Amino acid sequence: MAEEKKQCEVGGSSLSVDAMETHDxxxxxxxxxxxxTKLVLGSFAVAIIVLLIGLWFVPTSILH
Amino acid sequence: xxxxxxxxxYTGMLTQEDWWAVWLGLxxxxxxxxxxxxxxxxxxxxxxxxxxxxxxxxxxxxxSKAFYALGAKYSLTAKDFYKGLGWWSVLWTYVxxxxxxxxxxxxxxxxxxxxxxxxTIIFFLTIATWFIGHHAFFAATKVDWHKYGLNFALSLxxxxxxxxxxxxxxxxxxxxKGLANYLTExxxxxxxxxxxxxxxxxxxxxxxxxLAGFSHKLGNVASQLxxxxxxxxxxxxxxxxxxxxxxxxxxxxKIFKLPRKTAAVLGxxxxxxxxxxxxxxxxxxxxxxxxxxxxxxLVVVWAVIELIVLPGFFTHVWPGTKDPLVGGAALxxxxxxxGADAAAGELLDTFLRSKIQTETNGQVVWPEGIITxxxxxTKVWIDVFIGIWAFVLAMIWVYKVERRPGEYVPPSExxxxxxxxxxxxxxxxxxxxxxxFGPGHSGAPEGAALLKSIKxxxxxxxxxxxKLFFMLTFISLGIITDFKKLKECQFGKMVWVYFVGLFLFIxxxxxxxxxxxxxxxxxxNIAAYVK
Numbered sequence: 402m403a404e405e406k407k408q409c410e411v412g413g414s415s416l417s418v419d420a421m422e423t424h425d426x427x428x429x430x431x432x433x434x435x436x437x438t439k440l441v442l443g444s445f446a447v448a449i450i451v452l453l454i455g456l457w458f459v460p461t462s463i464l465h
Numbered sequence: 466x467x468x469x470x471x472x473x474x475y476t477g478m479l480t481q482e483d484w485w486a487v488w489l490g491l492x493x494x495x496x497x498x499x500x501x502x503x504x505x506x507x508x509x510x511x512x513x514x515x516x517x518x519x520x521x522x523x524x525x526x527x528x529s530k531a532f533y534a535l536g537a538k539y540s541l542t543a544k545d546f547y548k549g550l551g552w553w554s555v556l557w558t559y560v561x562x563x564x565x566x567x568x569x570x571x572x573x574x575x576x577x578x579x580x581x582x583x584x585t586i587i588f589f590l591t592i593a594t595w596f597i598g599h600h601a602f603f604a605a606t607k608v609d610w611h612k613y614g615l616n617f618a619l620s621l622x623x624x625x626x627x628x629x630x631x632x633x634x635x636x637x638x639x640x641x642k643g644l645a646n647y648l649t650e651x652x653x654x655x656x657x658x659x660x661x662x663x664x665x666x667x668x669x670x671x672x673x674x675x676l677a678g679f680s681h682k683l684g685n686v687a688s689q690l691x692x693x694x695x696x697x698x699x700x701x702x703x704x705x706x707x708x709x710x711x712x713x714x715x716x717x718x719k720i721f722k723l724p725r726k727t728a729a730v731l732g733x734x735x736x737x738x739x740x741x742x743x744x745x746x747x748x749x750x751x752x753x754x755x756x757x758x759x760x761x762x763l764v765v766v767w768a769v770i771e772l773i774v775l776p777g778f779f780t781h782v783w784p785g786t787k788d789p790l791v792g793g794a795a796l797x798x799x800x801x802x803x804g805a806d807a808a809a810g811e812l813l814d815t816f817l818r819s820k821i822q823t824e825t826n827g828q829v830v831w832p833e834g835i836i837t838x839x840x841x842x843t844k845v846w847i848d849v850f851i852g853i854w855a856f857v858l859a860m861i862w863v864y865k866v867e868r869r870p871g872e873y874v875p876p877s878e879x880x881x882x883x884x885x886x887x888x889x890x891x892x893x894x895x896x897x898x899x900x901x902f903g904p905g906h907s908g909a910p911e912g913a914a915l916l917k918s919i920k921x922x923x924x925x926x927x928x929x930x931x932k933l934f935f936m937l938t939f940i941s942l943g944i945i946t947d948f949k950k951l952k953e954c955q956f957g958k959m960v961w962v963y964f965v966g967l968f969l970f971i972x973x974x975x976x977x978x979x980x981x982x983x984x985x986x987x988x989x990n991i992a993a994y995v996k
Contacts (some may be wrong), residue, residue, distance in 0.1 A: 441711035459658075
């Protein structure tokens, strides 16, 4: 299996993908950690803040 | 990232595709401005018109005029010369752009011999599909059928050529693998579209000048509209992206149980600008290169599927002609490669303009390019955002997630990740706006002569060169898209993450955010000013 190579072409350049390595990156998920919760919630929170500011200030938003 | 720390701010100016889009784009744009001094060096660019085999008496569609040099129509100083070119303008365009792109290919250290061969085949295939797509049966809108002696036509406008180019490219890419492989050296959709986007910047800047030619008031409406798109696009992009990324990351981790780094790269690939974002994020979080490769391949294939599905959906299902700029902006937020997005925007533009003309029996005519601009504006902001987000993620990964002691993320990463072609887009747009508001006197009579000379130069760029590079993009996209890739390379789970993420999360959020910031924006009606 490890010897088996497959070719993936991306944007015209030929890149070699090891089948075993492909398996590696799809399996073995680490447990969810608090930093990930912070990252996700932080991103959503900033999105909501920017949304509210944007709706208020951008003249073409539905609030205007 | 430390191995890249010896890069200078100017690194890649002669060797990167991004920079070569700027040089090709701005080079011809600045040449066009020589028209201010009466020198027309861009009027040779070829352009198709609608044709039929047997034009009716007194009608239109003479096949001998199916291609002409745009200077024959717009030049102020060399009109007679360009009129004489006719179909020869195709050859002029081939040679001039062939030389320009080959210089770029040489600087980027591509195989020049293979590039010239590939360029030649792709260029003439492009011209052939452009020609066929402009047969009046495909392209003529309902109000024009009688001029070509037709009782029925598909009314696809210029969209027919784009669809045809994509189909031809896909046939080559999927059924003639040997030829597709030979053409890959010149099938560079990202390069072509980035160059077209610089020309689109010229189009955006030219819009007020064009409409001021109809009326002073229309010119100012158009300039205001471009500013509105600029601010609405920026805000919508930031909001959408900050929802997209954590959403896809959570879906990948919680539902599909993917490892952290794979989820991070997928989050960026599906959320932002596909290939570049996947590569940038892969580098930032130190994911195995195979992750970026897999995500990039998925991005390219899914973007083409979006390109096929979304313009038709936004035209015929929702929002249609009621909210055209919502559809355009939603495309920019949801189609994940620059090429497919701008191409989808152009398709939507032609579909909706054709539809509104048919719906109102010619009482409403929209100037071309505004819907495309709405699609590209959000995309451009997303591209700008890639560098910033890759930098933020790199810092979070280094300092928080993996806590790598002693490692440092230089702020210069933002510049190195910055999409340079955006500089060309904004330069062309803002320079023309500055001319319009400055010496052009906002379209008032005292600035009319200057604006007329600008028009003579810029139209060949924003119309001829932009459309040519769009066509090259469509055909190249098809050539490098191999649908079998979805089956190969053990994508399995990733294909499903992408499918669920894209259609059940990204596209709905994109439509909602686009609606919040673009609902009700109106495109000026120029029916009274055009034949």
